[in-house]
Amino acid sequence: MRLALFGPPGAGKGTQAKRLAQSHGLDHLSTGDLFRAAIRDETDLGRRVTALLKAGELVPDDVTNGIVAERLAALDYGAFVLDGYPRTVAQAEWMVDHLADAGAPLDAVVSLRVPDESVVARLSRRRTDEETGAIYHLDFNPPPADVPAERLKHRSDDEPDAIRHRLEVYHAETAPVEAYLRAHVRFFEVDGTGGLDEVQARIEGVLAQDRGLAGV
Ligand code: AP5
Numbered sequence: 001m002r003l004a005l006f007g008p009p010g011a012g013k014g015t016q017a018k019r020l021a022q023s024h025g026l027d028h029l030s031t032g033d034l035f036r037a038a039i040r041d042e043t044d045l046g047r048r049v050t051a052l053l054k055a056g057e058l059v060p061d062d063v064t065n066g067i068v069a070e071r072l073a074a075l076d077y078g079a080f081v082l083d084g085y086p087r088t089v090a091q092a093e094w095m096v097d098h099l100a101d102a103g104a105p106l107d108a109v110v111s112l113r114v115p116d117e118s119v120v121a122r123l124s125r126r127r128t129d130e131e132t133g134a135i136y137h138l139d140f141n142p143p144p145a146d147v148p149a150e151r152l153k154h155r156s157d158d159e160p161d162a163i164r165h166r167l168e169v170y171h172a173e174t175a176p177v178e179a180y181l182r183a184h185v186r187f188f189e190v191d192g193t194g195g196l197d198e199v200q201a202r203i204e205g206v207l208a209q210d211r212g213l214a215g216v
């Protein structure tokens with residue numbers, strides 16, 4: 001199965017992508033995680049994108065498509081869930097063509113619908129375990145007591161100004177991608193509010209109902 005999760009910052013794309021990867025044996029490909037790893041490793045790519053991520057600006061399309069192409073080839077275009085990609089119309093057009101050429105079109109895009117107020121509440125108290133990649137929320141999904149506090153990081157783009165800007169960028173550049181995706185890929189909209197298990201059940205529900213999906 002080849003999926004993409006779509007939605008605003010803090011919609012739960014990373015949280016649910018990890019769960020889908022686990023339940024369906026998919027590789028999880030998050031462009032944000034790839035950029036953050038490059039920043040941590042101080043690679044050329046990392047140096048190029050540090051300021052963009054911190055400010056909540058998008059990385060240029062050619063750079064982003066390039067890193068996705070590299071990762072998809074490494075996965076042999078097998079079974080994967082894309083998280084945070086595509087998020088411009090140019091990326092979506094490139095992706096649909098690239099996956100068609102590879103004979104590996106997406107089976108579905110699942111869009112998580114969450115209002116802006118919830119996004120702010122979610123991101124301002126998110127913590128990420130740098131060692132395992134686990135995503136927590138201090139109130140909604142607290143880290144287990146045995147995870148050392150120094151491992152739990154607050155993302156630099158989860159500061160109030162950056163959150164506000166990421167939401168603006170989402171509405172201006174990413175929300176319009178929905179129309180393109182609806183025209184080219186099976187597109188499902190899921191209510192992303194409620195508990196983590198509840199949202200997962202909704203996603204699994206739409207995927208299971210769509211009997212055309214390979215591997216479901
Ligand atoms: P990226 O890392 O993709 O960030 P994002 O899209 O802004 O999304 P987030 O990771 O903040 O949120 P999420 O939807 O994954 O939610 P999560 O599961 O963590 O991108 C970062 C940056 O990289 C971009 O700004 C850009 O600079 C660059 N970039 C990345 N992709 C790019 C691209 N394609 N093109 C150009 N540039 C790109 O959950 C959030 C919080 O909510 C957590 O605390 C979690 O525990 C909690 N939570 C999750 N689900 C629930 C629930 N149901 N109820 C309550 N709380 C919940």
Ligand code: MG
Binds near residue numbers: 032
């Ligand atoms: Mg994420």
